[in-house]
Amino acid sequence: MAELVPGHVRVDRLRRRMIATQIVGAVVILLLALAPYVFVPAVTSQWIKLFYLITLATVWNLLAGYAGMVSVGQQAYIGLGAYGIFVFNDLGVNPYAGALVASVAIGVIAFGLSFVAFRLRGGYFAIGTWVIAEAVRQVVVRFDSLGAGRGRSIADYTEDPVMRNLFTYWLALGILAATLIATLFLLRSRMGVALQSIRDNEVAARALGIHVGRAKRIVFVIAGIGAGLAGSVISLQQLGVQSPNQIFSVSFSAFMVFMVLIGGIGTIEGPIVGAVVYYVMDLYFSQMGLWYTSARWACGTSRCSVCWRSS
Amino acid sequence: MTPPTATAEALLEVDGLAKSYGALDVLTGVDLAVPAGQALGIVGPNGAGKSTLLSVINGTERATRGVVRFAGRDVTSVSPADRARAGMGRTFQIPRPFTHLTVFENALAGASYGAGLHGHAADMRALEALEMADMLDVANAPAGSLPLLGRKRLELARALATEPRLLLLDEIAGGLTEAECDSLIATIRQLHGEGITIIWIEHVVKALTAVVERLVCLATGVIVADGPPDEVMRSAEVQRVYLGGGL
Numbered sequence: 302m303a304e305l306v307p308g309h310v311r312v313d314r315l316r317r318r319m320i321a322t323q324i325v326g327a328v329v330i331l332l333l334a335l336a337p338y339v340f341v342p343a344v345t346s347q348w349i350k351l352f353y354l355i356t357l358a359t360v361w362n363l364l365a366g367y368a369g370m371v372s373v374g375q376q377a378y379i380g381l382g383a384y385g386i387f388v389f390n391d392l393g394v395n396p397y398a399g400a401l402v403a404s405v406a407i408g409v410i411a412f413g414l415s416f417v418a419f420r421l422r423g424g425y426f427a428i429g430t431w432v433i434a435e436a437v438r439q440v441v442v443r444f445d446s447l448g449a450g451r452g453r454s455i456a457d458y459t460e461d462p463v464m465r466n467l468f469t470y471w472l473a474l475g476i477l478a479a480t481l482i483a484t485l486f487l488l489r490s491r492m493g494v495a496l497q498s499i500r501d502n503e504v505a506a507r508a509l510g511i512h513v514g515r516a517k518r519i520v521f522v523i524a525g526i527g528a529g530l531a532g533s534v535i536s537l538q539q540l541g542v543q544s545p546n547q548i549f550s551v552s553f554s555a556f557m558v559f560m561v562l563i564g565g566i567g568t569i570e571g572p573i574v575g576a577v578v579y580y581v582m583d584l585y586f587s588q589m590g591l592w593y594t595s596a597r598w599a600c601g602t603s604r605c606s607v608c609w610r611s612s
Numbered sequence: 613m614t615p616p617t618a619t620a621e622a623l624l625e626v627d628g629l630a631k632s633y634g635a636l637d638v639l640t641g642v643d644l645a646v647p648a649g650q651a652l653g654i655v656g657p658n659g660a661g662k663s664t665l666l667s668v669i670n671g672t673e674r675a676t677r678g679v680v681r682f683a684g685r686d687v688t689s690v691s692p693a694d695r696a697r698a699g700m701g702r703t704f705q706i707p708r709p710f711t712h713l714t715v716f717e718n719a720l721a722g723a724s725y726g727a728g729l730h731g732h733a734a735d736m737r738a739l740e741a742l743e744m745a746d747m748l749d750v751a752n753a754p755a756g757s758l759p760l761l762g763r764k765r766l767e768l769a770r771a772l773a774t775e776p777r778l779l780l781l782d783e784i785a786g787g788l789t790e791a792e793c794d795s796l797i798a799t800i801r802q803l804h805g806e807g808i809t810i811i812w813i814e815h816v817v818k819a820l821t822a823v824v825e826r827l828v829c830l831a832t833g834v835i836v837a838d839g840p841p842d843e844v845m846r847s848a849e850v851q852r853v854y855l856g857g858g859l
């Protein structure tokens with residue numbers, strides 16, 4: 302893309318910057334896919350959390366950092382992804398395939414919910430997404446078959462814990478890879494320019510021919526699917542849902558905000574870096590209880606203010 | 613579809629156009645027909661409703677009453693995005709750059725969507741637009757880093773990138789030096805020569821009269837004078853509006 306002629310101008314395109322990233326990314330993912338042959342399951346199964354954290358951070362960044370939709374209600378789709386495993390498992394679908402089937406259903410649900418959420422703007426949109434997530438939780442706990450308010454375990458899963466961990470590991474990694482590839486593809490296409498235009502100035506975007514509603518809806522649905530898949534992974538790893546309050550918790554949104562802001566909002570690598578930082582902090586400081594929580598929030602808020610000021 | 617009436621060849625036609633913000637009536641019945649290929653200037657005092665007229669024409673604002681027809685089609689309830697795709701390009705008086713995108717990417721947005729181009733063709737169109745607006749040297753700069761004049765030029769570049777048939781310009785010459793103004797005039801003349809229909813709001817009357825063949829004066833939401841530029845500038849209505857409006 303460097304060979305654009307008029308006036309011999311070289312134009313920096315996302316495209317060029319990304320080639321190196323793509324090669325490195327592909328190699329890393331390949332190595333991670335082979336890791337279970339080298340490391341014991343106890344090690345690799347810990348990485349599952351990192352994979353779904355990066356997935357969550359990446360889709361939230363797509364939503365907020367690129368399309369300007371600051372949602373604090375992605376836990377709606379995390380919860381639906383987790384519960385979707387039960388729904389399709391009970392219908393006889395293998396739980397791993399169930400994650401993929403559920404993601405399609407969640408895409409449809411997110412599409413429908415977008416019509417509610419998009420009636421609101423800015424801060425009201427953020428609060429609206431949270432309200433929607435609460436409403437979704439309220440609906441889910443009405444079903445006795447889903448454990449009502451108590452949570453539930455997967456009925457029919459792979460007995461062998463080693464194989465089970467392996468499958469979950471590969472699924473989580475596959476979902477992560479698919480999320481990153483879809484994000485790169487989306488941002489590299491002309492849709493990437495459209496989304497960032499919308500984020501920076503909706504009125505001007507419309508005046509240039511960009512269908513703002515359509516572009517936002519596509520991202521909203523993709524972000525819902527991504528969060529749903531992450532939720533399915535959580536459910537598979539825990540062999541169920543401990544409680545609806547946990548899987549529909551707004552703290553998932555807080556973590557997503559934290560990861561994306563600490564790594565760099567509106568960049569492709571930012572959420573990956575942020576998720577790794579969060580994962581490491583979580584791993585090493587989780588025994589410290591209160592201290593850990595305070596330090597994390599202090600760190601998060603100072604970083605937030607830096608980001609908002611610089612944007 | 614279009615009946616062969618006298619106005620059939622007008623590229624843009626507005627009838628009885630009105631726009632109110634709450635109790636504030638900004639436009640109170642504007643009728644205007646702009647034949648394809650014409651360069652039309654709009655003058656008028658501050659707050660006359662000139663920018664609002666452009667907004668209603670391109671769909672950024674919805675008309676309270678009246679009809680907008682573009683290329684023989686009623687577009688009154690068509691979205692601004694679809695009007696842009698149909699060939700309306702506009703600049704904003706207060707620039708609205710995509711600050712986190714580069715100048716090139718700003719133009720690319722117009723080329724990709726407004727002009728509906730893909731891949732290399734979109735890249736080339738964006739560069740062409742930047743060249744016309746004399747912005748190639750800052751193509752890789754983030755639009756947010758541009759000073760006000762740069763942002764105004766970017767407005768023009770982006771609108772041009774959409775390959776407009778109708779170009780709506782809102783005060784793009786203010787604050788330019790003599791030389792810059794002359795080069796802008798040359799650019800608009802060239803676009804006019806290519807057959808693009810132009811509606812240009814400008815307080816710098818000298819720039820307008822150098823390009824347009826027709827001038828309209830808008831005051832308090834209605835057209836008070838319409839005709840050849842020198843006649844309009846000399847007319848009693850315009851003299852009164854300008855003395856009263858303190859231009």
Ligand SMILES: Nc1ncnc2c1ncn2[C@@H]1O[C@H](COP(=O)(O)OP(=O)(O)OP(=O)(O)O)[C@@H](O)[C@H]1O
Binds near residue numbers: 660661663665
């Ligand atoms: N969104 C809005 N809400 C309320 N009032 C508005 C809005 N936009 C414009 N107005 C009012 O409408 C009137 C006309 O504004 P407009 O910008 O169209 O004038 P103008 O002729 O372009 O003036 P100028 O020469 O200063 O650019 C002004 O009184 C302005 O305050």
Ligand SMILES: [Mg+2]
Binds near residue numbers: 663782
């Ligand atoms: Mg104005």
